[in-house]
Amino acid sequence: MSLQLSVDRSSPVPLYFQLSQQLEAAIEHGTLTPGSLLGNEIELAGRLGLSRPTVRQAIQSLVDKGLLVRRRGVGTQVVHSQVKRPLELSSLYDDLEAAGQRPATQVLANAFVPASAEVAASLGVGEGSEVHRVERLRLAHGEPMAYLCNFLPTGLLDLQSGQLEATGLYRLMRAAGITLHSARQTIGARAATAIEGERLGEPEGAPLLTMQRTTFDDTGRAVEYGTHTYRASRYSFEFQLLVRS
Amino acid sequence: MSLQLSVDRSSPVPLYFQLSQQLEAAIEHGTLTPGSLLGNEIELAGRLGLSRPTVRQAIQSLVDKGLLVRRRGVGTQVVHSQVKRPLELSSLYDDLEAAGQRPATQVLANAFVPASAEVAASLGVGEGSEVHRVERLRLAHGEPMAYLCNFLPTGLLDLQSGQLEATGLYRLMRAAGITLHSARQTIGARAATAIEGERLGEPEGAPLLTMQRTTFDDTGRAVEYGTHTYRASRYSFEFQLLVRS
DNA sequence: GTCAATGGTTTGTCCGGACAATCGAACTAC
DNA sequence: GTAGTTCGATTGTCCGGACAAACCATTGAC
Numbered sequence: 001m002s003l004q005l006s007v008d009r010s011s012p013v014p015l016y017f018q019l020s021q022q023l024e025a026a027i028e029h030g031t032l033t034p035g036s037l038l039g040n041e042i043e044l045a046g047r048l049g050l051s052r053p054t055v056r057q058a059i060q061s062l063v064d065k066g067l068l069v070r071r072r073g074v075g076t077q078v079v080h081s082q083v084k085r086p087l088e089l090s091s092l093y094d095d096l097e098a099a100g101q102r103p104a105t106q107v108l109a110n111a112f113v114p115a116s117a118e119v120a121a122s123l124g125v126g127e128g129s130e131v132h133r134v135e136r137l138r139l140a141h142g143e144p145m146a147y148l149c150n151f152l153p154t155g156l157l158d159l160q161s162g163q164l165e166a167t168g169l170y171r172l173m174r175a176a177g178i179t180l181h182s183a184r185q186t187i188g189a190r191a192a193t194a195i196e197g198e199r200l201g202e203p204e205g206a207p208l209l210t211m212q213r214t215t216f217d218d219t220g221r222a223v224e225y226g227t228h229t230y231r232a233s234r235y236s237f238e239f240q241l242l243v244r245s
Numbered sequence: 246m247s248l249q250l251s252v253d254r255s256s257p258v259p260l261y262f263q264l265s266q267q268l269e270a271a272i273e274h275g276t277l278t279p280g281s282l283l284g285n286e287i288e289l290a291g292r293l294g295l296s297r298p299t300v301r302q303a304i305q306s307l308v309d310k311g312l313l314v315r316r317r318g319v320g321t322q323v324v325h326s327q328v329k330r331p332l333e334l335s336s337l338y339d340d341l342e343a344a345g346q347r348p349a350t351q352v353l354a355n356a357f358v359p360a361s362a363e364v365a366a367s368l369g370v371g372e373g374s375e376v377h378r379v380e381r382l383r384l385a386h387g388e389p390m391a392y393l394c395n396f397l398p399t400g401l402l403d404l405q406s407g408q409l410e411a412t413g414l415y416r417l418m419r420a421a422g423i424t425l426h427s428a429r430q431t432i433g434a435r436a437a438t439a440i441e442g443e444r445l446g447e448p449e450g451a452p453l454l455t456m457q458r459t460t461f462d463d464t465g466r467a468v469e470y471g472t473h474t475y476r477a478s479r480y481s482f483e484f485q486l487l488v489r490s
Numbered sequence: 491g492t493c494a495a496t497g498g499t500t501t502g503t504c505c506g507g508a509c510a511a512t513c514g515a516a517c518t519a520c
Numbered sequence: 521g522t523a524g525t526t527c528g529a530t531t532g533t534c535c536g537g538a539c540a541a542a543c544c545a546t547t548g549a550c
Binding site for chain 2: 506507511512514
């Protein structure tokens with residue numbers, strides 16, 4: 001074992017972060033095997049020339065990610081199991097791209113409309129005030145996967161259809177300096193109407209997965225509300241959760 | 246304003262936890278209004294007779310929960326928005342009970358069976374080895390809501406049908422000393438078969454929400470695998486996510 | 491042989507201090 | 521008036537130390 005750890009004090013990267021990254025890499029890579037002890041904090045701190053609080057901060061961040069477990073009187077262990085990463089606030093586009101399915105987007109509509117009661121309540125704006133409405137069809141391998149309808153407050157960023165066809169909405173928002181912070185989601189299912197079926201290439205009455213999501217930035221402002229429908233035959237949501245202790 | 250804060254040093258409850266609870270209560274109660282500054286950490290520490298690290302630890306826990314946002318050079322603000330709590334690893338039973346719907350359970354089967362390939366892979370046991378299989382129907386207000394089929398490794402705990410009808414599976418597991426840690430979930434949808442429809446009181450072909458979940462304890466062992474189907478007309482998943490920074 | 495007491499190990503909590511990085515606002519120069 | 525600069529305020533990072541609490545294994549008593 002003996003795991004190669006070191007920190008660069010001249011780097012602007014925080015020391016605890018350097019350490020947590022190295023530990024995470026070692027876990028990912030298999031150098032630190034599941035169930036193995038990490039060695040006590042004090043010894044580890046001494047070995048690296050760091051203080052115990054710094055080492056603890058590094059370890060704690062991995063505990064929060066669910067990669068490590070601490071036990072008083074025992075030590076810190078690597079969790080063994082296929083825990084990968086807890087649900088990210090990811091866009092469908094990124095998900096598809098990561099899965100190797102070349103995603104494509106058709107922009108069906110991109111305009112300003114007055115907010116309906118539902119949209120206004122979700123975004124926290126006045127009913128009837130102007131909001132940006134984007135309607136898209138997401139394809140993978142040329143096949144329709146999902147129908148996405150999103151609403152954004154005006155003035156946040158201007159979305160060009162060309163950009164929307166090239167990448168995902170979240171990436172555009174992040175690129176515009178918006179820091180996504182949290183989201184409220186509802187996932188359900190229903191039978192496709194004739195129109196929905198035609199859009200997605202499913203027969204009327206076919207089961208569809210539905211998701212509504214409101215996304216907030218770090219000040220708590222709602223920055224996006226979306227209503228999505230997915231072909232249940234082609235898509236499902238998969239994610240991990242951690243118990244908050 | 247001037248927020249009533251105090252800590253009890255004779256209490257066994259950690260000081261940082263006392264503080265974070267009081268702050269959380271004040272936010273929940275509206276004493277700390279969204280967007281308001283929290284006052285700088287050093288002054289707060291002095292006022293309470295605590296050290297800055299302790300105050301920071303309290304604040305950090307609320308930042309992790311998504312209730313507060315820190316900004317260097319500015320201060321710590323209360324997030325305004327309806328962020329409640331990030332998705333818990335909760336059981337359907339608890340969810341229904343919290344929603345005021347008196348849940349009930351019918352145990353349809355409760356026996357040991359050899360593990361199928363799917364179950365064996367999920368639980369990490371040998372194919373064909375004995376596992377505990379529990380089949381239940383979950384009702385709310387006397388109406389079927391979901392059909393639950395769960396598999397558990399043998400030897401973890403013994404489940405009596407009487408207990409299963411009185412409470413949820415997760416509560417029984419926690420009561421048996423198992424600390425639930427994380428879960429891997431897949432949510433999808435499909436059309437009901439004739440048998441499934443009859444069980445849940447839906448017509449054949451009606452859309453059903455499906456969930457598969459494998460739950461792990463804090464050592465990474467799989468302690469439960471379940472396949473659930475919900476009536477989409479009566480149930481949907483709702484939750485919050487936080488972005489990990 | 492079984493059960494309780496003991497002790498060592500390790501993490502949990504808490505303290506006090508120091509300096510750096512960043513933000514916003516006031517100020518100054520042009 | 522506008523743009524750039526300086527400066528105070530606040531959080532971010534890091535240190536070194538101290539004691540408490542929980543866990544495990546060994547020892548001891550019955």
